[in-house]
Amino acid sequence: xxxxxxxxxxxxxxxxxxxxxxxxxxxxxxxxxxxxxxxxxxxxxxxxxxxxxxxxxxxxxxxxxxxxxxxxxxxxxxxxxxxxxxxxxxxxxxxxxxxxxxxxxxxxxxxxxxxxxx
Amino acid sequence: xxxxxxxxxxxxxxxxxxxxxxxxxxxxxxxxxxxxxxxxxxxxxxxxxxxxxxxxxxxxxxxxxxxxxxxxxxxxxxxxxxxxxxxxxxxxxxxxxxxxxxxxxxxxxxxxxxxxxxxxxxxxxxxxxxxxxxxxxxxxxxxxxxxxxxxxxxxxxxxxxxxxxxxxxxxxxxxxxxxxxxxxxxxxxxxxxxxxxxxxxxxxxxxxxxxxxxxxxxxxxxxxxxxxxxxxxxxxxxxxxxxxxxxxxxxxxxxxxxxxxxxxxxxxxxxxxxxxxxxxxxxxxxxxxxxxxxxxxxxxxxxxxxxxxxxxxxxxxxxxxxxxxxxxxxxxxxxxxxxxxxxxxxxxxxxxxxxxxxxxxxxxxxxxxxxxxxxxxxxxxxxxxxxxxxxxxxxxxxxxxxxxxxxxxxxxxxxxxxxxxxxxxxxxxxxxxxxxxxxxx
Numbered sequence: 227x228x229x230x231x232x233x234x235x236x237x238x239x240x241x242x243x244x245x246x247x248x249x250x251x252x253x254x255x256x257x258x259x260x261x262x263x264x265x266x267x268x269x270x271x272x273x274x275x276x277x278x279x280x281x282x283x284x285x286x287x288x289x290x291x292x293x294x295x296x297x298x299x300x301x302x303x304x305x306x307x308x309x310x311x312x313x314x315x316x317x318x319x320x321x322x323x324x325x326x327x328x329x330x331x332x333x334x335x336x337x338x339x340x341x342x343x344x
Numbered sequence: 345x346x347x348x349x350x351x352x353x354x355x356x357x358x359x360x361x362x363x364x365x366x367x368x369x370x371x372x373x374x375x376x377x378x379x380x381x382x383x384x385x386x387x388x389x390x391x392x393x394x395x396x397x398x399x400x401x402x403x404x405x406x407x408x409x410x411x412x413x414x415x416x417x418x419x420x421x422x423x424x425x426x427x428x429x430x431x432x433x434x435x436x437x438x439x440x441x442x443x444x445x446x447x448x449x450x451x452x453x454x455x456x457x458x459x460x461x462x463x464x465x466x467x468x469x470x471x472x473x474x475x476x477x478x479x480x481x482x483x484x485x486x487x488x489x490x491x492x493x494x495x496x497x498x499x500x501x502x503x504x505x506x507x508x509x510x511x512x513x514x515x516x517x518x519x520x521x522x523x524x525x526x527x528x529x530x531x532x533x534x535x536x537x538x539x540x541x542x543x544x545x546x547x548x549x550x551x552x553x554x555x556x557x558x559x560x561x562x563x564x565x566x567x568x569x570x571x572x573x574x575x576x577x578x579x580x581x582x583x584x585x586x587x588x589x590x591x592x593x594x595x596x597x598x599x600x601x602x603x604x605x606x607x608x609x610x611x612x613x614x615x616x617x618x619x620x621x622x623x624x625x626x627x628x629x630x631x632x633x634x635x636x637x638x639x640x641x642x643x644x645x646x647x648x649x650x651x652x653x654x655x656x657x658x659x660x661x662x663x664x665x666x667x668x669x670x671x672x673x674x675x676x677x678x679x680x681x682x683x684x685x686x687x688x689x690x691x692x693x694x695x696x697x698x699x700x701x702x703x704x705x706x707x708x709x710x711x712x713x714x715x716x717x718x719x720x721x722x723x724x725x726x727x728x729x730x731x732x733x734x735x736x737x738x739x740x741x742x743x744x745x746x747x748x749x750x751x752x753x754x755x756x757x758x759x760x761x762x763x764x765x766x767x768x769x770x771x772x773x774x775x776x777x778x779x780x781x782x783x784x785x
Contacts, residue, residue: 240406246397247429249677249714250406276676276713276769296401299433300677315431317398337398339386339431 233259238294248294315340363459402428403715410442411455425682425716437462482665485655499525507620509649512699515620523576531575539581557606576616583623597641652694666705682716713769750778
């Protein structure tokens, strides 16, 4: 998959998997997509559980793509209004999801009952 | 009681209105009844074999799993209020119960969870809340219903009104409601706290002064009564009004005229007076601390507000009201109170009345950013077996309460500030500021 140079990707995680609900993630892991490769780029500190604070933190650090599990419509709207592309309703281990993104095969990582494939 | 052996279990589970699912020891969904499919919007064939957190997608699934809790601690989780997220991003409030499943040897072989959709109940609660709202006053208790019944006539009458009630019962809200329902509603509503100002300042605040009345009076200054022209002046803590001002106020009530400080001619004013106090004015009159003639002038119409402990049925409505208000002001998504937390509040005596309830919920909002307020989010003095200690509880300003919450969270985490930040849902900077303020005092 070709990526725009320097695109910052964010995964809403719980331990070593995607969090089942984006708003409840205990960590947001960052990856940089550069030269057709995805590199780890650290983690986003989450001082607050407030969805508004979390959204602001994601927007502030320049994330342009968020991969997550279930997400509430209002949180998604806030992120998309801020220019972040959201691919929700995904499930799986962090490595698996990153690999699936790299190989354009995220559709096999969707949650049951997800509204269509990404 | 043992379960009859020959019953068709699937038929039984399919017939119940609550969602029910079971998982194996690896958290894979092994059964998903019809109500579970309806509530989550996920067909059974898509749910079976999937991890339960991918199917339920609840506010507990990432680290606070109810079934895992039952397996670790034993026992059951009953009626815990949480929310799930349906496809499309809709939050659905549900109440869950969970238990571990064990085989004949007592080994854990999985878990079972039931969940009840609370959406309709919440919608009905909102409708009921709208029904039991009068201006900004929330309540459905017989005591409040009676007050709501007479408030329109009291408002229309233009009579001087005295509102009596303990601190925190909402006397100013009633005064505002009287103004809003009166023919003066388009005029100003001006509130004065008679207990908050020194005597000399109170006189000039109420009646104003003329240029030259005293050294720094370079120009005329209108008093609050003049500012309330055509409207209502609310005199809170009237029981604390000093003697010399009681005379001036009596004259104003009798003649509708007053003289500003340094004034030489009386000024006429068209202002309705609503006064309030938490003191026993009859006793103050008997002690000679309050003029009897003023008491009778104020006491044309009296409204007695009941303490919250005498209208406990209003607590759930008030909780919903404050949760909505704090969500709007703070931009949060708190869904309400869990059953356990509400139960604790229903048993509390509320010496501080509605204001104490408001403070309790504002405190809970510091610890709970989203989902339902649980018992652990409430102040410690409300917890079962908890005792009020000096410095505990919700005495003091919100800043003081926040500082206490911050320093206790740090203590609970043995000085680990980041852990305290995570528990409180605040940033390092906010914690540092709160702790610094605490040290400064």
